[in-house]
Amino acid sequence: MGCIYGIANFLSGKYHLPGCNFAEMRPQVVLPMFMGILYGPAAGFFCGGLGDMLGYTIAGKGPFFAVHWSFANGLMGFIPGLAGYFRLKPVDAIASFVKLLILLLLACSLPFAFSTGVEYWLGRMSFYQAMFGFFLPIFITDTLWAFILVPPIMQATRLLISRIEMRTILAVYYLLIMTVLATWLSSIIVTMQDQIEVEELYTLGILTLVVLIVGLAVCAVSSKKITAPIMNLTEAARRVAQGDYSHVDKLHAISNRSDELGTMAGVFSDMVKAVEKREQDLQQQVRTLKVTVDRNKQNADLKKITGSDYFKTLKKKAGDLRLRTGENHD
């Protein structure tokens, strides 16, 4: 993976972003991130760091051409690698999906804040150049690539569990990402045609990211509103299965909703109440045993048996038989 990352870095080195001759379009940034998610922070770090050094080597600059940048690339794999520690493997709820995106956001910002900071501190570039020539282009494009590519890869490798809650947010998520991507690419093209300034492009980029994040937050909250009642209903059903009918009272908040879920919760509550009553009735019935004997039929049957000659003889002999049979000594 590190090798692929290095080679991809070398290849993509030819396509620079507008306004900076160092940062490029690099979809391969997701490789170290995903290695980190799969195999932990160390794997992510080596994939990113060594891959970056390999890229320099292939380009003929030597592995230690820019150690702080290689370190930053390593960190970019290291940070998503922490996913395991935050129990994000697999991602099965909106909360953990949001946490994963935050990790990706950090992975695309902190390392490059560090490396551009070093450049600025070494006096190799001005603050303006560090900000608009390096940090922002890298941060914005890498974040977008990470946001676009990591979730589908995780879905393909079954690290995203397709619960309804996840399905809802993913649907909106991809739509949002596509929109943002379209905006961003068109802005780049516009910039390349020199119609707007580079600074404006990156302000636009930041704005796009903010829109994306706010959109996601709204989406997370509304998805939760759809799925939370379903979870509550499931829990209530599970309790009923265990014989606890009281939990259903907590569904009032849901059954008061005017949508389909509200109807469902209402119907469910009614059903549970009916089942509970039936069970109680049944228990009551079983506990008090009623023995019914048809005396007329019994007398008729009795007469049939006692009326036979065999029975009459037997009855006469019975006492004697008992006495004689029971003798166990002569």
Place this chain on the structure above:
Amino acid sequence: MAKIISVHSFRGGTGKSNTSANLAALYAMDGLRVGVVDTDIQSPGIHVIFGLDEDDAVYSLNDYLWGKCNIEQAACDVSEVIGPKCSGAVYLIPSSVNAADIARVLHDGYDINLLSDGFRELIKGLNLDVLVIDTHPGLNEETLLSIAISNALLVVMRPDYQDYQGTGLTVEVARELEVPQMMILINKAPSTFDVEQIRETVSNTYNCPVAAVIPHSDDMMGLASHDIFAVRYPDHPIVADLNGVAMALNR
């Protein structure tokens, strides 16, 4: 005097044979010499509970009834099944499981008086203290005879609608025959039942004392009639109940 105890149920599937086997085992553990006769010639079963194979028994009750042997020859000593706790002895007189034998009894019949003679010879010959008769369900002639010669009758029923009418009839018939002691055992009662309520209802309905209300037990079902419950689970509450029944019947 030996005590003759008939265990009867009007319908099958009440656990009659299991009850007979457990009573016999409990008596043997109490130091008594016990005989168990399977008079359920049409559908024999109690030999399974005592672990008796078809081949183990040389003669069966059928052979005795057809004059092929005397009754003592048909008695198998199954005391071993009870284990070290057996301070008495258990002799089992099985019915033949051979289909042809069963068919022949159904077709030709036999002299019923032989049955009571056989019981008498058995008690004398093996010097028995207790003879447990596992009867055939229903009220046919051999069952009536078994009831008639018994000192005590235990009627086994389930708390099931299908058992109510027949149990009542059995109790009335036994009363006509002036059986000295009669008790009802309610078997396989679901755990949701109130035991005291069942006891009272049944004893009032039939005007007959209830020996015990035995709850349905998964432990007992688990044995699948391949072992004697009182031997396998001597400390089980059901065994304590059964012991109470055994004592009450042999007072």
